[in-house]
Amino acid sequence: MAISSSPRSSLSLLRHNAALALLLWSVGAGLSWWWSYNTHQQRVLELAKVEAATNINKDWSFRLWATSHGGVYVPPDEKTPPNPYLANLPDRDIITENGKRLTLMNPAYVLRQIMQGYSDLYGVKGHITSLNLTNPVNEPDAWEVAALKSFKLGVKEAVTVADIDGKPYLRMIRPILMEKGCLKCHANIGIKVGEIRGGISTAIPMEPLYAAFKPDFQGASLIHSMFWLLGVGAIVFMAWRAKREADEIDRYQGEINHLNRDLEQRVAARTGDLEAANQELEAFSFSVSHDLRAPLRAIDGFSRILLDDYTDKLDEEGMRLLNEVRDNAGRMEQLIDDMLKFSRAGRVEIFFSEIDMEKLAREVVQELQPAVGDGKLQVEIDAIPPAKGDRAMLHQVFFNLLSNAIKFSRTKETPRIKLGCSIEGDEAVYFVRDNGVGFDMQYAGKLFGVFQRLHGVDEFEGTGIGLAIVKRIVTRHGGRVWADGQVNGGATFYFTLPVKGAAQR
Ligand code: HEC
Secondary structure (H helix, E strand, O other): OOOOOOHHHHHHHHHHHHHHHHHHHHHHHHHHHHHHHHHHHHHHHHHHHHHHHHHHHHHHHHHHHHHHOOOEEEOOOOOOOOOHHHOOOOOOEEEOOOOOEEEEEOHHHHHHHHHHHHHHHHOOEEEEEOOOOOOHHHOOOHHHHHHHHHHOOOOOOEEEEEEEOOEEEEEEEEEEEOOHHHHHHHHHHOOOOOOEEEEEEEEEEOHHHHHHHHHHHHHHHHHHHHHHHHHHHHHHHHHHHHHHHHHHHHHHHHHHHHHHHHHHHHHHHHHHHHHHHHHHHHHHHHHHHHHHHHHHHHHHHHHHHHHHHOHHHOOHHHHHHHHHHHHHHHHHHHHHHHHHHHHHHHHOOOOEEEEOHHHHHHHHHHHOHHHHOOOOOEEEEOOOOOEEEEHHHHHHHHHHHHHHHHHHHOOOOOOEEEEEEEEEOOEEEEEEEEOOOOOOHHHHHHOOOOOOOOOOOOOOOOOOOHHHHHHHHHHHOOOOEEEEEOOOOOEEEEEEEEOOOOOOO
């Protein structure tokens, strides 16, 4: 008899759940770590952007300053030769009153030199560029070309992170517009004041920023791994404990199963013994009853012959004694019949079916109508729910109980019988109540015994087998019987049937 699910399946469920918990926890921790990583990355980017914007702003201010002076004069040298692209200007190269030579530097030229120094010193790169080139040195690269084109569509800024010489940089480019001052040198390319002339592009090295945020990020990573480990530990611990409990349950289960098997074996053995003994007994009583019949018939038969053929030879007393012999032989035959009936009630196989108990009760009352006699008897039948059982046997139960009730109440002025049923838990409790002569509760235990009688034969007929048969049938249906009563206060006989499913035996 298996009471719980198999231990192996519960173990695999446990494993499955633990694995699932680990997976969920790890995914959760991973997501959180990833989120924190991203946040840090975002911070670095924001900072780099601020730095880039600062650079571009300063760059632009320098250019505006240089433009406001129409360019700047410096003494030419090897690094700063006169700009060939300014050759068309009349005053590119001048000589001061005391003979000093000066050459004009346009803003792009100045800033190129400054940015060269800046890049060498600090790694920050920057230059001016345009789709309308004067000097190929200012040529935009592919990314810048795309950005410059997008500016014409209204975009105000382009940002990207890219590797330059194998190191990460934040690149930013913003458009620059034509100012009045620019026209001095750029009037010829046909771009009007306020229109886009090109862009200032800068690249900020990310490494220092990454380095600045590294401790933060490392701290977050450490906390994440610690929490993750803690969670893993907790899950493993809980799984371990659950496994231990499951093992314990399995062990008990095993013990219970073992005990159950043992018990079942013992019950089977005892039942076998009992059945064998019962069968022997039945066979015995059956053959005894049968064998007793023939001599009884003989006694009865010969007594009758004596009475019929020897009337003249017998006196009054002889006749009376012979009649007594016949009466007793008759009673004995009745006893034998009842014994056979009783043993049949134990032997016959039960055929379970759905039975309308109320209808069955009414049928039995109908059958017993002749026994009721003068019509003083009132029979009341409550609503009775259907039951599962052997129709013929339950018919016998109602028959015996009702005929008893009729028998023991017929001496009353107004005999009354009531039949009913109530459902109590998983039992249907049926009762048959009469207001007859009742019985002394002292003998309640004897009522259902074989050939037990509480009243004299001369008072009420019968051998006392009816209730024993009722008990046998009800017990075989898995129910119980009992009775309630008092002398001259009526009696109530109860029997139960299991409500759910068919009862066994
Ligand atoms: C003094 C003359 C002068 C002034 C003023 C001047 N530029 Fe230039 N600019 C040049 C020359 C010459 C070049 C090309 C040679 C070089 O790169 O040095 C140039 C290059 C550029 C370039 C790079 C693309 C290209 O044509 O090679 C841009 C963009 C630019 N200037 C925009 C401006 C803007 C905007 C202003 C006004 C705020 C301005 N310039 C003011 C002379 C000038």
